[in-house]
Amino acid sequence: MRKSIAKRLKLNKLFKGEDSRFFLANSLKVSSAYLLTSVFATYAIWLVLSLNNIFFEANGFLGIEEFKSVYFDFIAVRVLHNVAYVFGFYIILFFAGMYLTKVLLRPFEIIGVYCTNVIDNKNEVYNPDTFSDYKLLTRFSEFFFQYISDARKNKELTSNTIPPTFSKIHGPVFDRVFFFHFALFISIITLVSSIFLMVLTTDSYDSMVELAVKTIPNTGNNVAYFLKNQKFLFESVQVYSICILVISYFFLAFHLYSKVSGPVFGFFSTMRSFLKGNHSARVHLVGYPHIRPFSRAFNKYLDAVCRELEVEKKNQK
Secondary structure (H helix, E strand, O other): OOOOHHHHOOHHHOOOOHHHHHHHHHHHHHHHHHHHHHHHHHHHHHHHHHHHHHHHHHOOHHHOHHHHHHHHHHHHHHHHHHHHHHHHHHHHHHHHHHHHHHHHHHHHHHHHHHHHHHOOOOOOOOOOOOOOOOHHHHHHHHHHHHHHHHHHHHOOOOOOOOOHHHHOOOOOOOOHHHHHHHHHHHHHHHHHHHHHHHHHHHHHHHHHHHHHHHHOOHHHHHHHHHHHOOHHHHHHHHHHHHHHHHHHHHHHHHHHHHHHHHHHHHHHHHHHHHHOOOOOOOOOOOOOHHHHHHHHHHHHHHHHHHHHHHHHHHHHO
């Protein structure tokens, strides 16, 4: 049995193929939304720390050499500490983006693999993935591939009646079920990212207050009070960061879905045209290079079936 189309990418050709570049681009989009939000949160926290520095200078606390050293060491350590966590989480999100892209391309990959294998093995079974299927493409492709299988058995291609459900479709259809599954995964990414941001900002605030209380002498009670009442500033940073993150992933969900909704209709319309008797119909997608490996496999399958039945027709004569 031939290998899966997705598995034919060798390490020395990683990210050079059309579909593999799509994987890379989407992974960067998913992880960069979080990274940009983290940059915003870090900058906002830095502004708060800078204002604190000005306050300390104005009140003469930075004249205390011990506090001055500890304060700036604290800032440097917290920044480096958080950067390490941010980078690690960025890597996790990058691979989450890879999986998300896998979900998007899964129905096309299943069609591509089936078309590649069924040419030589007529007993190959078309088995769509229930979780990551597009209603329009999956249901109609099952009907279509069954028609082709029967035609190969009967050694003849005939026109077929299109079910009424599919006859009135003239453009891409929004698949609510698939989008729900897809959006659910993005929502999980958003939730985890938001919690992680909240943990980082809260940790920075708590550490800063603890530092001030321990290092400022008793005469600095006013400073401790000042820092403790900055909590609303950190909460504002959290709220705005989460809002930016949610909006970013919301638009990203629709953006990524648009990358596959067009090809879904392209495959569907080609299958429908073929069933109506236009046996020269093939999938020709413009602007969707990430789907091209699967559309090529589908077109080769149709070419092979037409040649096979043409030979059978000539032999019968």
